Amino acid sequence: MTQIESLLKDIREIDHVRIAVVIVVAWSLLRLVRWLLPLLADRSPSRFRLYLLPIAPLLQLLIIAGAVVTIVPLIFEPSAERLLVALGVFAISLGFAFQEYASSLIAGVVTVLERPYRVGDWIQIGDAYGEVISIGFRTVELRSPDDSVILIPHKKLWDSIISNDNRGNREHQCVADFYLHPEHDAQEVRQKLREVAVTSPYLHIGRPVSVVVHEKPWGTHYRLKAYPIDGREQFNFISDMTVRGKAALADLAVVPVVARMSVPMSPE
Amino acid sequence: MRGRLASVRHLLRPNCKPNGDDCNALSSAPPYLLNRAAPAPDLEQMVTALEDALHEWFFTRDPKKSVKVVVGPPGSNVERTVAAYGRRKKWPVIGPPSPGEILAGGHAWLENLKGDELTPVVIPRLGGCYLRHHDGLAFMGRLLDWLESSRRRCLLACDSWAWAYLARVLHIDAMLPTPLTLAPIDGKRLQFWLPTLARADGGRFVFRDAGNGRSIFTRAARDDNIIWRNAQPGFMEAFGEWAGVGQQIKQLAAYSRGLPEIAWRWWRECLQVTPETDNEIMQGVRRSDEWYTVWVKPWSSLALPAMPQQCGVVETTVLHTLLLHSGATTKVLELLLPFGHNEIRHALNQLVGARLVKIVAGERWQVTLFGYPAVRQYVEDEGFLVDAF
Numbered sequence: 001m002t003q004i005e006s007l008l009k010d011i012r013e014i015d016h017v018r019i020a021v022v023i024v025v026a027w028s029l030l031r032l033v034r035w036l037l038p039l040l041a042d043r044s045p046s047r048f049r050l051y052l053l054p055i056a057p058l059l060q061l062l063i064i065a066g067a068v069v070t071i072v073p074l075i076f077e078p079s080a081e082r083l084l085v086a087l088g089v090f091a092i093s094l095g096f097a098f099q100e101y102a103s104s105l106i107a108g109v110v111t112v113l114e115r116p117y118r119v120g121d122w123i124q125i126g127d128a129y130g131e132v133i134s135i136g137f138r139t140v141e142l143r144s145p146d147d148s149v150i151l152i153p154h155k156k157l158w159d160s161i162i163s164n165d166n167r168g169n170r171e172h173q174c175v176a177d178f179y180l181h182p183e184h185d186a187q188e189v190r191q192k193l194r195e196v197a198v199t200s201p202y203l204h205i206g207r208p209v210s211v212v213v214h215e216k217p218w219g220t221h222y223r224l225k226a227y228p229i230d231g232r233e234q235f236n237f238i239s240d241m242t243v244r245g246k247a248a249l250a251d252l253a254v255v256p257v258v259a260r261m262s263v264p265m266s267p268e
Numbered sequence: 269m270r271g272r273l274a275s276v277r278h279l280l281r282p283n284c285k286p287n288g289d290d291c292n293a294l295s296s297a298p299p300y301l302l303n304r305a306a307p308a309p310d311l312e313q314m315v316t317a318l319e320d321a322l323h324e325w326f327f328t329r330d331p332k333k334s335v336k337v338v339v340g341p342p343g344s345n346v347e348r349t350v351a352a353y354g355r356r357k358k359w360p361v362i363g364p365p366s367p368g369e370i371l372a373g374g375h376a377w378l379e380n381l382k383g384d385e386l387t388p389v390v391i392p393r394l395g396g397c398y399l400r401h402h403d404g405l406a407f408m409g410r411l412l413d414w415l416e417s418s419r420r421r422c423l424l425a426c427d428s429w430a431w432a433y434l435a436r437v438l439h440i441d442a443m444l445p446t447p448l449t450l451a452p453i454d455g456k457r458l459q460f461w462l463p464t465l466a467r468a469d470g471g472r473f474v475f476r477d478a479g480n481g482r483s484i485f486t487r488a489a490r491d492d493n494i495i496w497r498n499a500q501p502g503f504m505e506a507f508g509e510w511a512g513v514g515q516q517i518k519q520l521a522a523y524s525r526g527l528p529e530i531a532w533r534w535w536r537e538c539l540q541v542t543p544e545t546d547n548e549i550m551q552g553v554r555r556s557d558e559w560y561t562v563w564v565k566p567w568s569s570l571a572l573p574a575m576p577q578q579c580g581v582v583e584t585t586v587l588h589t590l591l592l593h594s595g596a597t598t599k600v601l602e603l604l605l606p607f608g609h610n611e612i613r614h615a616l617n618q619l620v621g622a623r624l625v626k627i628v629a630g631e632r633w634q635v636t637l638f639g640y641p642a643v644r645q646y647v648e649d650e651g652f653l654v655d656a657f
Contacts (some may be wrong), residue, residue: 045649123421170651195402198437201585205653227468233581240606248402251482 020131033059034134041120046230050168055133056117061112064137100155101138107154112221115168116157122165122172122231125152131232139141145235171204171227174234176241178222186213186220189254196245197226204229212241219223221256292564294478297539298546305466305473305562306653311526314349314450315356321448322353322423324401331419337394337447341428341657342594343527343637344450347392350425351500354390359423362389364396365407368601371399374407388421395430395594400604405438412443428655429591436653451527452657455513459485461528462535464518477516477564478540484514485486503587525657537638546616573639575646576622582607583615587635587643588652590625595634 032057041052112135117123121132126148130142142150156162167171178187190211197209207227210235214221225247228237249256291372297305317336325336340346354361365377374397381389391397398408415422420498426447434440453461463485466473475484520618522540540563548560576583590596596604601612618632619625622641635643648654 045646047649047651193404197407199400199402199405199604201400201589205433235583236606244402250612251403267303 015074020069021072022067022074026063027248029061029063045171048165050118050120050170053120054115054168056119057112059107060137074243087203096137100153103151103155103158104138108135110152111135111140111157116162117164118168118232121167123235124163124165125156125160128152138152166231171207171209171232172231172234174226174238174241174246176224176238178224178242178245178249179218179257180220180249181216181257183220184220184254185211188252189222190250192248192252193222193224193245194240196248197218197224200226200237200244202228202230202239202240283586287631293543294540295543295546295580295607297536297541297562301541301546301562302536302539304469304471305365305539305560306462306474306532307465307468309345309465309532310468311352313348314345314455315352318349318353321358325421328421330552333445334419334421335415335424335444336422337426337444337585339426339428339431339447339449341525341527341592342635342640343524344657345529346450347425347427348411350390350391350423354392355422357388359388359390362391364391367603368400370397370407371403374410378407381414381420382418383420385418385420388423390423392425394424394426395596398430398434399600400433400589400592401537408434408440412438412440416443424623427594428657430594431651432655433592449657453521453524453528454526454611455521458517458521458531459513461533465532472559474559474561475539475563475564477514477566479569480567482514484516484564516564516567523567523572525641525644527640527657530640533637534570538567539563539568540565543631573623573636573642575624575642578618578648579646582611583618584613584647584652586612587619587624588647590633590635591643591647595628595632597631597633601633624648627634 029146037056037059041049109145111117117132117135117140119132119135122130123132125142128142128144130148130150133143133149134141137154139151139153142152144150154206169197178193190213194209195210197203198205198212203209204227209224209226212223212225214223224241226237226241228234246256322336325333328334338346338350351361360383362381365374369377383389397411398404415424424444431447463475467477476482477484512519516538519529520534524534541560542563545560545562584603585607587606589601593600593604597614598609598612602609606611607615616625620627622639624634624638625633625644629633644654
């Protein structure tokens with residue numbers, strides 16, 4: 001009998017029914033977690049949302065680990081020697097056939113435990129930016145501002161810079177930019193932009209509002225920085241500040257800078 | 269003597285539930301009965317209490333203490349009390365400027381304030397002097413500057429939500445003196461206050477729990493004279509300690525967040541009568557020393573307002589804006605919010621359907637006092653700025 005055959009129990013002794021039950025139960029629990037937690041997060045007060053959502057990947061990991069721990073002794077003859085043999089075979093397989101998959105898988109487990117990002121975070125990985133809606137074992141799913149779903153393998157964790165806007169908090173800083181002709185009263189504009197932010201209905205009034213001013217060769221760049229109550233409203237918040245900021249600046253007779261567009265000349 | 273014996277007999281009758289048929293026939297007390305068993309509270313006592321609190325300020329000559337502020341949440345009647353106090357003293361009572369005036373700068377309104385420095389002025393709605401708009405804060409800023417520097421005595425009342433917002437945005441709490449506020453009405457005070465209201469016009473009502481027949485209040489008529497003679501700060505609480513507070517009253521006080529008008533409105537909502545009692549009172553067939561039994565719905569059977577199922581960002585923001593401004597017209601809401609007319613109207617219709625919002629004088633939307641506890645809890649849970657009450 002080969003070593004591999006000796007690892008396994010006699011096929012007649014394997015409790016297939018029990019294995020099937022464990023798989024079905026684990027699958028059902030995974031589906032339940034994926035359905036229930038987002039539902040609870042939606043129905044609960046918003047301040048609980050970012051506490052509930054990140055629990056999902058952890059629960060999924062525990063369910064899968066529990067299923068594996070239950071099934072393995074049903075298939076393999078338990079002994080230290082045989083376990084070492086099994087791990088050796090597994091490692092070789094991973095090394096040659098599934099190294100990319102395994103890398104993402106391991107990165108997924110590290111993600112769940114270290115939490116560089118969690119469900120509900122707004123992150124940027126490379127060119128992709130969006131809200132984390134699900135953390136699988138191999139990929140993370142982002143919903144982009146244009147409502148597209150982006151799947152990014154976790155292995156990107158090893159070699160990419162990941163920017164996280166909110167790190168588990170509900171609110172994160174939003175910036176509205178204004179580009180103005182240099183001839184204006186900067187103090188007045190700064191004060192007015194601050195008032196634009198503090199009178200926005202989306203504003204988290206407990207977080208600071210700041211107006212950063214940069215003088216450029218072409219004019220003055222104002223960055224109005226503030227925090228919305230809920231990060232999901234960040235685009236509405238930025239739009240609100242921009243629209244009302246433009247109206248307020250127009251009332252002050254402040255002229256915006258218009259970018260010149262270079263029009264390509266025709267061959268004639 | 270006979271009347272007193274009758275009242276004691278009524279109070280001591282144990283577990284007097286309505287008869288089987290009557291139980292099902294209990295109906296909400298009609299308006300004329302509500303106006304006798306739970307009449308509108310008289311502001312006079314509040315005005316008198318305010319007068320006592322302002323006694324020292326009234327005679328002050330210190331220009332640094334020329335401004336006095338009273339802050340209260342919805343349902344505390346602070347603004348009406350201050351206005352009534354000003355009228356009693358025959359001082360000018362100045363209402364807030366219109367939204368248009370605020371946005372335009374309010375210069376004429378401010379000039380109006382700079383009158384006779386010897387006569388105090390009353391502004392009962394300081395919270396109406398701003399708009400949460402980028403052009404709506406400048407006027408309040410100038411008003412606060414004037415109040416800081418003026419020698420004229422000014423009595424101001426401000427809604428607690430406006431105060432909370434202005435404290436964050438304009439630091440009004442640093443520019444004006446620490447405000448006065450009303451103590452909350454807890455179970456012990458309610459235990460005293462509600463039966464006092466019922467007996468204000470000589471009404472003779474016994475309030476019983478419709479679930480178990482027990483008397484809601486343990487106070488007998490013979491205690492009334494003692495209470496009135498000894499009514500002073502601290503007495504109500506002592507009486508409440510001695511008499512004990514029933515669960516129904518505790519729940520009412522807690523749900524109302526200590527706000528008297530909210531407690532009063534929910535108290536009226538709880539009152540029910542049998543058809544026989546209703547007829548007898550209407551026809552006046554009973555002798556004057558007889559007591560009428562009014563049944564009080566158990567708290568658990570009340571349909572408390574809840575947020576609508578489809579409550580999204582628009583509805584939440586509309587509610588919060590109405591709280592910050594103590595109500596607003598549709599036009600003002602469209603000015604202050606980044607939503608279209610139809611979105612705002614749809615949200616308002618939803619909220620009216622849930623009894624959370626009502627329209628006053630045909631044009632001004634307000635959060636109802638019935639719905640205020642639920643609304644406040646909801647906006648707080650959603651992370652919006654709330655007041656300190």
